[in-house]
Amino acid sequence: MSETELHDEPAAAESQLDEDDLLRPEFVAAVLEAVDAGDHEAARTLVAPLHPADIADLVELTPADQRADLVTxxxxxxxxxxxxxxxxxxxxxxxxxLEPHQVADIAAELDTDDAVAIIEDMDVEDQREVLRALDPDDRAAIEEALSYPEESAGRLMQRELIAVPEHWTVGHVLDYLRGNDALTTDFWEIFVVDPSHxxxxxxxxxxxxxxPRGITISDVMKREQTLIPVDMDQEEVALRFQKYALISAAVVDPNGRxxxxxxxxxxxxxxxxxxxxDILRLSGAGEGDINEPVLLTVRTRLTWLFVNLGTAMLAASVVGLFQGEIAKFALLAVLMPIVSGMGGNAGTQTLAVVVRAIATNQLTESNTLRMIWRELRIAMANGATLGLAIGTGTMLVYGIPWLAIVIAMAMVINNLxxxxxxxxxxxxxxxxxxDPxxxxxxxxxxxTDVMGFFSFLGLATLVGLGS
Amino acid sequence: MSETELHDEPAAAESQLDEDDLLRPEFVAAVLEAVDAGDHEAARTLVAPLHPADIADLVELTPADQRADLVTxxxxxxxxxxxxxxxxxxxxxxxxxLEPHQVADIAAELDTDDAVAIIEDMDVEDQREVLRALDPDDRAAIEEALSYPEESAGRLMQRELIAVPEHWTVGHVLDYLRGNDALTTDFWEIFVVDPSHxxxxxxxxxxxxxxPRGITISDVMKREQTLIPVDMDQEEVALRFQKYALISAAVVDPNGRxxxxxxxxxxxxxxxxxxxxDILRLSGAGEGDINEPVLLTVRTRLTWLFVNLGTAMLAASVVGLFQGEIAKFALLAVLMPIVSGMGGNAGTQTLAVVVRAIATNQLTESNTLRMIWRELRIAMANGATLGLAIGTGTMLVYGIPWLAIVIAMAMVINNLxxxxxxxxxxxxxxxxxxDPxxxxxxxxxxxTDVMGFFSFLGLATLVGLGS
Structure with a gap:
């Protein structure tokens, strides 16, 4: 392929993307039409210029029942x-x-981490067959990766890396890299190891x-390094990369090798x-993956909804304590959802901030007390303002001073x-x-529901509203 | 400093971190004690071995009123x-x-992007003074960066990079890199440019x-590249890096230079x-930065709470339509928050999934209809299950068939x-x-509030409950 052709390719591909880097719907439709019409050549011409990430998007955007045709x-x-x-x-x-030997062909051409990602979700039976079809080196690498826990550094790492002894010179390293075609090309740093690796x-x-070529590698290298234990959870790995702005990092076994x-x-x-x-977990939507089978999604969400049904019934039972008052003064039932709802909103605000601060390691033992005090001050300010507003509003609309006082106080309490x-x-x-x-x-x-209802209806009863 | 000392440093620093890579509270306390006691030497001995990211954490974990002492x-x-x-x-x-000349000293030693991050939030007056104190090259670079919109690629980029003409050989590139001490060392790729840059x-x-040294650079380079327009929003930049797994990318001006x-x-x-x-925005917590001044936080959150107060009053007014029924049959007021609350929970689940799918570019025009259909099926399954559960429960507890039927139907409707x-x-x-x-x-x-109250109380009225 000539250079000009190569250079033209991305331009052609880019025209299929809109300003948000998304595949245009007309493009997706055109590909699927070609596939439907059996015109594989036309489909290939459209898809070939795309980046692998965009081809993956194309498959995801294709309705599930047409994906097999597209891939065929x-x-x-x-x-x-x-x-x-x-x-x-x-x-x-x-x-x-796919047939196991097809999967094996695909896995053989990938780095360990990508090969593992493809194989790890297969049935044990199929997995074994794929591994058998691989050549011994690849098989050993993938089997070892699979021996580490899911979502650990061991699954995430690639074994292809460049490691050199510390007495080598820069020239030595250059010759080694130029002379070994089998070495990986995907690396940004090289690791210097001692004789025990x-x-x-x-x-x-x-x-x-x-x-210059003559300098020893140990005189250029950085000795402070961030090492990743092979069993570290991927979330910790991600935080460490983020915190220390790493490009790559060495993964070591329990012996430090x-x-x-x-x-x-x-x-x-x-x-x-x-x-x-976090947003998905906080709302009880599980993984929230839109490609998850619907039945799995229903099960995850229902579990959460049933837990919430329990708490909703608990809150309802608090309202039940005041049925007599409500029957005599139905306005209480009209206003009570305002108190509980506003408490819920304020609580969710604080919760979102705290959950993020914990997840990003900003909230630690050293500043927890300060955080509580901060949120209490915010709650007092919000509660006072909202209480004043709703109290004044209630007074203007209904003209019942005690009702206005009660709802204002309940608002302050529930915000706290x-x-x-x-x-x-x-x-x-x-x-x-x-996991918070x-x-x-x-x-x-x-x-906030229970205390919202209880503070409002309880205070109302106390001052004799509804009696 | 000898190599052994250098090698020991990270080990010493690591012992100040717990298993989550956080500074131990005892360590923070020890530093602050030394500062309080005026023992600057002890404080320095403790802090010196830390990574810059950990020193930054230390300052953040220090109460606001002690930070100046620590820094001094x-x-x-x-x-x-x-x-x-x-x-x-x-x-x-x-x-x-700090004095402007101190800020200038700090900015001079940083890459453009980091220098801009420090200067961009200063008053215009102070900014000008800092810029005057910088040498002309640095000043020009920073002034140019500041001319791009906030949160754009222009603010994020560094101007320090390696660009070479395409006719150069690998050897030529190596000699150029070795011979120019002023060049940046922070680069992972080099860019090949034509005569118009x-x-x-x-x-x-x-x-x-x-x-090998003799090969021309244009024979090794990759011609497909992901270029970043200088005015692109940083969120788009981040998505592009993520999608194409980039390590670095060239930023180009409107003329493609x-x-x-x-x-x-x-x-x-x-x-x-x-x-x-997204989690912070969805809950109305603004930026949700725990270091933001409290008054700013109160203002952001109150704005959101007042909008919600409006919708809560709207929902209350729906309840108000049925005051007569509630007065006669107060059980309606007890059960109505269950219907509205469960609808709110189910709605938040769907919302979280959809907001994430939009943010990660997974939900596009091509699959919106499929997404709606997917969520409708989930809502039907959830609504039917929850309706059956709450209907059965209501029947068992209160023994009123119509009440059970009404709450079950309202639950199905509100889930949809x-x-x-x-x-x-x-x-x-x-x-x-x-922004969704x-x-x-x-x-x-x-x-979900309005329709929860309306469907439950409306159906109840329709079948004659509370009359």
Whole structure:
């Protein structure tokens, strides 16, 4: 292929993307039309210029029942790089439809981490068959990766890396890199190891490039390095990459020996996923993956809704205590959802801030007390303002002074409850090593509902409204 | 400093971190005690071994009124790298306390992007003074960066990069890099430009290292490149880095000329921030920065709470329509919050999933209809199950068949409303170019509150309950 052709390709591909880097709907429709019409050549011409990430998007945007046809039409374009970019659920369905030896062919051409991502979700039976079809080196690498826990550094790392002894010179390193075609090309730093293969330093490629051949590598390398234990959870790995602005990092086994490397491009999607999943967990939407089978989604969401049904019934039973008062003075039933609802809103605000602060390691033991005090002051300010507003409004509309006073006071009380619960519940759960994003919302809204109803109806009863 | 000492440093620093990479509270307390006691030498000994990111954390974890003392005790340890890692609000307060020439000294040693981050939040007056104190080259670079919109690629990019003409050989490039001490060392790829300084290709350093000196750079470079327009929003930049797994990318001006480079480590925190801020926006917590001044936080949150107060009053007015029925049959008031609350929960689940899918570019025009249909099926399944449960429960507890039928039907209806509103509202807002995370929740809970009360109380009235 001539250089000009190569250069023209991205331009052609870009025209299929809108200003948000998304595939245009007309483009997706045109590809699917070609596939439907059996015109595989036309489909190939359209898809071939795309980046693997965009081909993966194309498959995801295709309705589930047409994906097999699309893949059959352009089988060679759906390569390992495309599969590696694909949503887990969509990929799993595609891979299930392939023969084990086809999967093995795809896995063989990928780095360990991408190969593992494709194989790890298969049935044990199919997995074994794929592994048998691989050559011994690849098989050993993938089997070892699969021996580490899911979502650990061991699954995430690639074994392909450059490690050199510390007595080598820069010239030695250059000759080694130029002379070994089998070495990986995907690396940004090289690791310097001692004779027992323990990493003792890291050297960015830019330093090697800028150093004369005669200098020893140990004089250029950086000795402070961030090592990743092989069993570290991927969320911790992501936070460490983020905190220390890493491009790549050495992964070490429990004996401190270098076993792999994680590069930032493998971590970027985890950073985004972990940061984004708090919103899904807090609302009880599970993984919130739009490609998940509907039945699984229903099960996840229903579990959460049933827990909330319990707390809603608890709150209702509080209202039940005041049926007599409500029957005599139905206005109480009209106004009570305002108090509980506003408490819920304020509690959710605090909760969202605290959950994010915990997730980003900004809220630690050192500043928890300060955080509680901060949220209490905010709750007092909000409660006072809202109480004044709703009290004045109630007075103007209904002209009943005690009703105005009661709803204003209930608003202040429930805002304080919301602020306190919004900090204390997630912080306590975090101390107990329970994910605060998953469990906090139920407790916080339970508190604001129950206390909203109780403070408003209770105060009303106390001052003799509805008697 | 000998190698052994250098090697020991990270070990010493690590012992100050707990298993989550956080500074231990005892360590923070020890530093502050030393500062309080005026023992600056002890404070320095403790802090010196830390990574700049950890020193930044230390300042953030220090109560606001003790930060000035801390910084005064160890002024030279709070360098540009530390400031660049610091929370915006905390940094702003520190920088405000410095003399302009001190800020200029710090800015001079940083890459453009980090220098801009420090200077951009200053008063125009102070900014001008800092710029005057810089040498002309640095000043020009920073002034140019400041001329681009906030949160754009122009603010994010560094101007320090390596660009070479395409006719150069690898050997030529190596000699150029080795011979120019003034060049940056922070680069992972070099850019190949034509005579008008337009980028025509990118070359990863690993390819240069593995290629013999005689080969021309244009034969090694990759011609497909992802160019970043200088005025692109940083959120789009982050999505592009993520999608194409970029390590660095060329930034071009409207004429297509290379003006800067963005590296992945500058983007990683934006990816995390953008992914994490949806939860804060959806709950109306603004930026949700725990270092923001309390008064600003109160104002942001109150704005949101007042909007919600409006919708809560609207929902209350729906209840008000049925005061007569409630007075006769107060059980309606007891059960009605269950219907509205459960609808709110279901709506929030759908909303969270849809907002994430939009933010991650997974939900596009091509699959919106499929998404609506998916959520409707889930809503039907959830509504039917919850309706059956609450209907049966109501029958068992109160033994009133019509009440059980009414609450079951209201539950089904409100779940459908929740599912529909949860998709349609954010999708519509996105089409109107309004951030769905900011505005959706108000509308969705308004719908589920109003329709929850209306369907339950309305059906109850229809079948003659409470008459």
């Amino acid at each position: 039409a352009i089988p060679d374009l759906i390569d390992g790089d495309v599969l590696a970019e694909m949503n887990d659920w969509v990929r799993e369905a595609l891979v299930d439809a 323990k990493p003792i330093g890291t050297c960015a490629l830019s330093w090697i490039l800028r150093t 270098l076993v792999g490397m994680i590069t930032v491009d493998d971590v970027v999607h985890i950073i985004s996923q972990e940061a984004g999943e 409850i919301a602020g306190l619960a919004g900090v204390l519940i997630p912080v306590t759960l975090d101390r107990l090593r329970v 994003a998953v469990a906090s919302a139920v407790f916080v809204t339970m508190m | 005790a160890i002024p030279d340890l709070i360098d540009g790298d530390v400031l660049a890692e610091m929370n915006d609000w905390v940094r702003e307060a520190l920088v405000d306390a 337009k980028p025509i290709g990118t070359c990863a350093l690993s390819w240069i290292l593995r290629t 290379l003006v800067g480079m963005i590296t992945v480590d500058d983007v990683v925190h934006i990816i995390s921030q953008e992914a994490g801020e 409303i929740a599912g529909l509103a949860g998709v349609l509202i954010p999708v519509t807002l996105d089409r109107l170019r309004v 995370a900011v505005a959706s929740a108000v509308f969705v809970t308004m719908m």
